[in-house]
Amino acid sequence: MFLQAIAFYLLAATTVVSGLAVITARNPVHSVLFLITAFFSAAGLFVLMGAEFLAMILVVVYVGAVAVLFLFVVMMLDVDFTALRQGFARYLPIGAVVAGVLTVEMIFVAKSVANSGAAANSTGPAANVASVTNAEAIGRVLYTDYVYFFQTAGLVLLVAMIGAIVLTLKHREGVKRQDVGRQTARNTASGMRIVSIKSGEGIDE
Amino acid sequence: MIDWASPLGWTIITVGQIAAVLVWILISLAFLLWGDRKVWAGVMMRKGPNVVGPFGLFQSFADFLKFVLKEIVIPDGADKVVFILAPLISFTLGFGAWAVMPLAPGWVVANINVGILYLFAVSSLGVYGIIMGGWASNSKYPFLGSLRSAAQMVSYEVSIGFVIITVILLSGSLNLQTIVEKQAGGFWNWNVLGGGGLRQLPAALVMFPMMVIFFISALAETNRPPFDLPEAESELVAGYQVEYSSTPYLLFMIGEYANIVLMCGLITVLFFGGWQAPFPTPFLAAWPATAASFFGFMWFFGKIIFFFFLFAMVKAIVPRYRYDQLMRLGWKVFLPTSLVAVVAISAWRVFGPAA
16 A cells, blocks of 8 residues: 555645646647656546546546647747736636636536435346456446447547548649559559650650 | 565555566567667668677677767757647656556466556547647757647547557456456457457457458557658758757657567567467466566567567658648548447447357
8 A cells, every 4th residue: 555655645746746737837738748757647547546447548548649739739829928927817607617617617527426326226147347347347337338329439539520521621633643543553554655756856755 | 584565565566567668678678679770770781780799789788888978968948848848748758658568477467457448548639749849849850740740649539549449348447457458368269350259250350451450550659760840851951859869869769669669569569469379288287377477578579569560660661641641541531430339339249249
């Protein structure tokens, strides 16, 4: 337990400190890097709680994919920081309201989970937590009790993806594109011809 | 006498195991690097490194000393902390991934249940070293190189993920040691041939192409030629490495090679039976446990060397891809193919013969 305690305090302190650094860092790229540190140590906390599958998925999805794209965009931004700070006092009340609502919601969720467990209303086959692995336990809940929510979430993401493609897809005219099939189908007979050019005439084409 | 079950004993044992794996990888890397250069030279009908030591065997150590003794130059406009952090991240991740690699029966530092996800997570983090290095250099070429690499690695991770899912479906486990143990009893039980003798052989129709896709995606994921666009010397000088010199550059290079060998190990574990010999080994039961483990380790190491040789040959033979061709291959060829393969293998597991 001694090692676990050390690991917990180390990871928890890193999460809190880098979370604070995300909003206080002056350089947005540093902010994103601190955000990644926060994600990573949160994954470490998941591992300490025995939720190894969730921890790995957190790293793969958020750190490995989402945050890379964040970083990608933020690095190419040319932000004027003085202009950004000007609206701070004006937007403060709205920000405070949003933060307050989120905090209250999280307290309610945490309370209900602490009182009755995450799968309290489950009617499906109860998984014996001690004997199955993480991935199996999550799969059993996700594909039985919550299968409709799971499918709905998938559809929402699909719509978002199609929306992003529709918004950004542009077909430019007059661009030479490589047609790999046609290129590899080309052979000596179709790709080359021998012309004997008479002096001073050139090719009629 | 130390109590090995106490926190202190556990720490000593784990640190010892980590040190053993680390030293083994570093020493093998030195000679693999030499082999890489020799193969490359051989294809070009050159001699390659042949001066330091017999056959030039100690060339890598000479290079190591050269890099370490040079001065570390940090550009004036660079973001100094991130600039130094980037190669450290590359190096640490390249070696951290080896923690879950099953080297032999019972020889693994951390035998965790989600081993393969851990490997996938760590290899997807590898992009940070490159992207941070390119940005922190505060220079045009490194930045372009790191942007290319971010797009490239994110694209090929997708197909690697789907290929890994097909293997997980066949093995029914996320634990690397279990995946290897399921492939016991001869090469006909390896996942590349369907993972279960003659009865599962039809699955090889899907698994063999998956192995090829994994191999090519591994090339792209580790920025090896023909996909070394982030450091394409004809366009970007040396990409994200332009501003790096001395030890930071060395850390980048060692991290990159550690990742390449890791990918060789991963393809071995996923498709070619890991430390399993290609024939039935009932005689191992009579051997002492350490000797049996060492026997398995030799097979694992041999397979790694074989795949490293293939990596080196690809580097020597195949010309570099153009950027749009790279993206086309990743998104329009590999992604749909591996997605169909996931569906096909799932159907095979449900409707095909029981494993």
